[in-house]
Structures are given as structure tokens and as C-alpha cells.
Amino acid sequence: MYLFDPEHEDLPANRDADLFLEKQLTRTKGLVYKYPGRAIVLLSYTCAANCRYCERQDRVGVGLDSEGRLQPEEIDAAVSFVAESPEITEVIFSGGDPLTHPVGLDRAWRAMAALPQVAILRIHTRFPLQAPDKVDFDLLEGLAGCDAMPYLSLHIDHPDELTPETEAAIGRLRRMGYVLISQSVFLKGVNDDLDVLDRMFTRLAQLGVCPYYLYHCHPIATTMRFVMTLDEEIELMSRLRERISGVACPQHIFEMRGTTGKLVVPTDHWSVDLTSVCDFTGATQDVRSVAMDVELPTVSLSAPAKTGAQAADGMPDG
Numbered sequence: 001m002y003l004f005d006p007e008h009e010d011l012p013a014n015r016d017a018d019l020f021l022e023k024q025l026t027r028t029k030g031l032v033y034k035y036p037g038r039a040i041v042l043l044s045y046t047c048a049a050n051c052r053y054c055e056r057q058d059r060v061g062v063g064l065d066s067e068g069r070l071q072p073e074e075i076d077a078a079v080s081f082v083a084e085s086p087e088i089t090e091v092i093f094s095g096g097d098p099l100t101h102p103v104g105l106d107r108a109w110r111a112m113a114a115l116p117q118v119a120i121l122r123i124h125t126r127f128p129l130q131a132p133d134k135v136d137f138d139l140l141e142g143l144a145g146c147d148a149m150p151y152l153s154l155h156i157d158h159p160d161e162l163t164p165e166t167e168a169a170i171g172r173l174r175r176m177g178y179v180l181i182s183q184s185v186f187l188k189g190v191n192d193d194l195d196v197l198d199r200m201f202t203r204l205a206q207l208g209v210c211p212y213y214l215y216h217c218h219p220i221a222t223t224m225r226f227v228m229t230l231d232e233e234i235e236l237m238s239r240l241r242e243r244i245s246g247v248a249c250p251q252h253i254f255e256m257r258g259t260t261g262k263l264v265v266p267t268d269h270w271s272v273d274l275t276s277v278c279d280f281t282g283a284t285q286d287v288r289s290v291a292m293d294v295e296l297p298t299v300s301l302s303a304p305a306k307t308g309a310q311a312a313d314g315m316p317d318g
């Protein structure tokens with residue numbers, strides 16, 4: 001999952017790729033404004049992991065660490081953008097992993113929390129799983145005390161990642177007041193098994209981590225060996241829904257490429273035509289070609305509307 005394997009690397013990472021429009025919708029360095037009401041701040045391209053299926057593999061883990069680490073004036077520019085956008089009520093700190101840039105996270109979090117309209121601040125991280133002994137609990141305790149609801153999203157893909165050390169870290173974060181959620185990716189050969197998924201999500205719920213998103217793994221550079229078909233994923237999700245508690249069951253998410261749309265995939269309990277989907281702008285696409293086509297053209301999008309329906313959010317990262 002994390003090691004470069006030349007025998008199975010299918011395509012070189014394309015540094016010009018913009019599969020999910022993050023480059024097109026970057027407003028100040030590191031700040032992506034893609035969906036109404038919430039902004040993503042990519043604080044650092046350095047990550048606790050180096051997932052071969054990372055959708056930001058054109059930036060994360062390819063030697064752009066110093067380029068990706070936001071400087072104080074860049075953080076201040078991101079804060080100014082949010083301050084001038086009163087409809088933004090939630091800011092998501094991601095990367096890479098924002099905990100690799102503690103000074104920047106501290107500066108950005110405190111400044112965002114001081115903005116009157118910002119109600120939720122969220123960290124996306126793999127540190128509690130990848131390196132629980134390296135989690136900066138002092139920093140996180142201080143941030144949790146700021147004037148915004150603190151969320152922390154854990155990226156986890158297998159129940160064996162829930163070691164005693166990781167579970168202890170999760171307990172500390174809960175006691176600090178973080179609302180804990182999880183994000184995962186369907187991965188062939190890793191978690192394409194009902195018992196594995198049951199064990200992972202049931203244990204997360206027992207630990208006080210709400211399973212949030214389980215993503216379809218897109219066939220991007222380096223990921224082909226992990227990619228499952230949407231039908232295989234739907235079969236697993238449907239059987240999972242039948243046997244585990246609703247509080248332990250994540251949403252199965254298909255993220256459209258080349259446009260905006262993070263869509264909840266229906267289970268097979270519904271008779272649904274899955275051949276086409278509609279993105280958040282109303283444009284339809286053939287879902288099978290969207291799921292499997294490696295290269296998609298980038299389309300032009302306008303800025304998120306200042307008002308309007310809220311869309312799904314977040315990233316399978318950090």
C-alpha cells in the first residue's frame with residue numbers, strides 16, 4: 001500500500017493532472033474552494049504515509065515537500081480569502097498531512113477559528129495510525145480549545161491498523177473534544193472482504209470514531225492493482241449494510257473526475273440505473289467510462305455559488 005513497487009506501478013505520476021479540479025479551483029496558494037460553504041487548505045505536501053493510491057500523488061511523496069509547505073504569508077492570504085467569504089463556515093486542513101507542519105497548522109487554525117462565521121475546523125491525518133508516537137498532542141489540545149468545533153478525520157484502510165497505540169491515541173483525541181470521523185478507500189487485496197470491513201468499521205464505532213466515507217478507488221497512476229469495479233464494491237457495501245450497525249456504516253462515495261461531484265453510491269437493495277450519473281452542476285456522464293477512463297479532459301467551472309445547496313465534501317487524504 002505504501003511502498004513503491006516497480007513491478008506494479010502502472011503509470012508515472014502525471015504532475016499536470018488535475019483529476020478533481022483542485023488546481024483549477026485554487027484561490028490562494030494551498031486554498032482550494034470547490035464546494036459552497038467549505039474550503040480546503042493544503043498545508044503541506046509532506047505526509048505520514050505515501051499511499052500508492054493517493055489522489056494527490058502528483059504532489060504528495062514526489063519531492064515537492066518544501067514547495068508544498070505553506071509559508072506564514074501564504075497562510076495569511078488563505079485566512080484573508082476565508083474572511084472575505086462569509087459563506088465559508090468550515091475549513092478543512094489537509095495535505096499531505098497537516099500535522100507535518102505544526103507551526104503552520106497552529107497559525108492557520110487559530111486565525112480561522114477567530115473568524116466569526118467559521119464554525120467547524122477539521123484536520124485530515126494518518127498520523128494516529130501511521131506514527132501514533134509522533135502525534136503532537138500538546139498542539140492538538142491547544143487547537144481543540146479554540147472557538148470552533150474541532151473535527152479530526154482518520155484515514156484508515158484495514159482493521160489491523162487499529163493497534164493498541166493507535167487506539168490509545170484515538171482515546172486521547174476524544175477526551176480532548178475532537179469529533180472523530182474516518183475515511184477509507186476500497187482496495188483490492190487489502191479490504192475487499194466483508195469480514196475485514198465489518199471488523200474495521202465496527203471497531204471504529206466502538207472507539208468513538210464515526211465511519212464517514214468509503215471511497216471508490218480511482219484508476220489513476222500507480223493504483224490499478226488496487227482498483228475494484230463499482231459492482232464489486234456495491235455488493236460488499238450492500239452485504240455490510242445488512243449486517244453491521246447503522247452507526248458503523250460509512251457512505252460509499254464515488255467522486256466524479258474532471259468536474260465536481262462526490263456522490264453516494266446506492267446499495268443493491270434499490271433498482272437503480274447505474275449507467276449514468278449527474279454531477280453537481282447538472283451535467284451527466286457515463287459512469288462506467290468515468291470510473292475506468294484514466295485520462296479525462298478538464299472542464300471549466302465557475303467559483304462556488306455564494307448561496308445554494310450544500311454539497312458533500314472532504315478528500316480521501318491526510
Ligand code: SF4
Nearest residue numbers: 047051054096317318
Ligand atoms: S495519507 Fe492521504 S495524503 Fe497521505 S499519501 Fe495517503 S492518501 Fe495521500
